[in-house]
Amino acid sequence: MWAIGVSVATAATYGAFLAWDQHKDLDRATGELSGPYEAWQVVGCGAVLAALAFVTGWRGHMWLASLVVPAVLTVCFSIDAATGEGSDGLWVVGAVLLAVGSFAGTLAVAALGARARKLGGDR
DSSP states (O other), X not given: OHHHHHHHHHHHHHIIIIITOOOOEEOTXXXXXXXXXXXXXXXXXXXXXXXXXXXXXXXXXXXXXXXHHHHHHHHXXXXXXXXXXXXXXXXXXXXXXXXXHHHHHHHHHHXXXXXXXXHHTOO
């Protein structure tokens, strides 16, 4: 049951913060493209997923969070990037980096949650 809940929460977080923003922004002064995401979107998504990982670790499911959150996040990103307008194939590199980075971050935060529970005496 935890796996389903963590999967749905991760996909909903991606949808709420990142999936809706599909266009790149042009800086008229420099002519450079940026985006599609703004910093607040990435920070918000990361903060919600960190809270999810911490709570899941706290509840004794550290490895579940460490595997499910990065997998679902990477699948959501991959579908979004591969099917987006102007997809050039470089999304694969982003997906690999996202998978590795989100695994490391989720594992660290979930481990903190598990450790906090142990130190708090709540078994």
